[in-house]
Structure formats: structure tokens, C-alpha cells
Amino acid sequence: MEKIVKGKVTKITSFGAFVAVEGGASGMIHISEISQSHVKNIKDFLTEGQEIECAVVSSDENGRLALSLKRLPQKTAAGAASLPPENFLRAPKSSDNSLESMITRFKNVSEDKLGDLKKGGDVKRARSGRRNKH
16 A cells, blocks of 8 residues: 655646655655546646645655646545545635535536546548548
């Protein structure tokens, strides 16, 4: 089992989030270690300055840590570990924990995913139409 550490997100890039860990160490959460689901934009999950807990996957000879959010055990009501929740259920970017804000985030994520699916279907139809004409 990986060690769990607390830290603060210091920088977000297109490929990962850099975290200052308690005790002076630093590490990075690669985009592939943010969530169990596909992550298109890290800023949908994390913000700079956000305090988080993450799992230590490995460290290099310079003491830099490879970190993960998706490998964190999530406590359920019974105390058992489960997969981390999706981004609309994860701690929100703002301090607004209202049901309305969670529903709004869920709706936005759902619309983005549906848009991506529709774009993929349009490309497939265009390709199949081209094949049928020749």
C-alpha cells in the first residue's frame, strides 16, 4: 500500500499537477493519475493552492515524488476502501458544497462528454460515407 501524504497544489500544467508536500518534498501527479476516468483538463479536478491528500507511487534519487489521486483509498460509510469519486463529486474548487453546485458541475461534465461522443460519431459517419461513394 502506498504512503498517503498531504500537500498543496503549486502549479498545473497540461500533463500534470505539481504538489508541495508536507516536510519540504515536492512531487507531481501525472494526468493519468488524477482520476479513474479520462482526464481532459486537470483544472476540472484541481486548482492551484488546493490542499490535497495523495498517494506516493515512487521517488527518484533527488527526492522528487511521483504522486497519485486515483490510487487513494476512499473511505465509505462502513470504512471500506473504494474508488475515488468522479470530479463532480470530489471536493469542489470553491467552498460551495450545495446540492445545486454539485448538480451544475455534473451537468457541465456530462454535456462535455456528450459533445465529445457526438463529435466522434460525426467523424465515423463521414468516413463511412466516403467509403460507400467509391
